[in-house]
Amino acid sequence: MFSTTPKHVIFYEKTGCSGNARQKALLREYGVSFEVRSLLDTPWDVPTLESFFQGLTPKEMLNPFAPQLKEGTFTLEDYTKESLIEKMVKEPILIRRPLLQIGDVKLCGFDIARLNLLLHVKMPTPQNINACLSSDACNNA
Structure with missing residues (x-):
């Protein structure tokens, strides 16, 4: 562990998502404080979502x-990055989870290598940390 003060994370999740629950458990295990917010209930706008997607492809x-x-009602190839973000404002279930904010840094997805650097921890990468498992009792992605 580093001697610097741990940073606080804002964790945008889909309430009830077991994948997000596994991710939060890992953060908790490594002493990372976080505040949970609902990804689906947050009133998103294009500039705010764009800030989480810097350097990312639509996929x-x-x-x-x-x-x-x-x-089969959505085809990624039908969208530019800009039009996909506009659709995500209206349909946030399309957003890869979680969205994370650590100070001024915003991330899309649970990238453990980046989180370890930002949070000064050494979390391992569990095999199923970003997976939606068929055994999970989740009926809405």
Whole structure:
């Protein structure tokens, strides 16, 4: 552990998501403080979402388990990065979870290597940390 004061994380989740629960448990295990907010209930706008997606491709921004993908009613190739963000403002279930804010740094997804650097911890990368497991009792991505 580093001697610097641990940073606080704002953790935007889908309430009840067991994948997000595993991620929060890992943060808790390593002494990281966090505040949980609902990804689906937050009133998003384009500039705010864009700030989480810097340097990402549309595929990296997209929740691969979104119901629209499973049902075949959404095709990523039909969207530019800008139009995808506009759609995500209206349908936040499409956003890859979690969105994380650590000070001025914003992240999309649970990137343990980046989190370790930002939070001054050494979390391992559990195999299922970013997975939506078929054994999870989740009916909405």
